[in-house]
Amino acid sequence: MGRTEEAIALCQQAIETDPSYGNPYNDIGAYLIDEEKWAEAIPWLKKATQAPRYETRQFPYMNLGRAYQNLGQYETAKQHFEQALVEEPFYLPAHWALTALLAKMN
Numbered sequence: 001m002g003r004t005e006e007a008i009a010l011c012q013q014a015i016e017t018d019p020s021y022g023n024p025y026n027d028i029g030a031y032l033i034d035e036e037k038w039a040e041a042i043p044w045l046k047k048a049t050q051a052p053r054y055e056t057r058q059f060p061y062m063n064l065g066r067a068y069q070n071l072g073q074y075e076t077a078k079q080h081f082e083q084a085l086v087e088e089p090f091y092l093p094a095h096w097a098l099t100a101l102l103a104k105m106n
Helices: 004-017 023-034 038-050 060-070 074-087 091-104
Strands: none
Touching: 004 023, 023 038, 023 060, 023 074, 038 060, 060 074, 060 091
């Protein structure tokens, strides 16, 4: 809808309310990725992976992989795609991203 700044502000409010909840950290990172702000997204995504209350950790690991891949840091991207699969072995987007990245690296 093009209201990224508003969405990020709402996520920051959610973080203030409950800093242990991982979703808003990942959401901010995903919004920054959508804006191709790869490096800015990374700290938010890392916080999502460390949040005590977060059940779908494959999402921030996948997003970290995407960010690092777009920064040309392929080995680091690979590690994050692999970690997404550790978190959720049947997460197909991570399988696809890892396969495409390995093909690109060869």
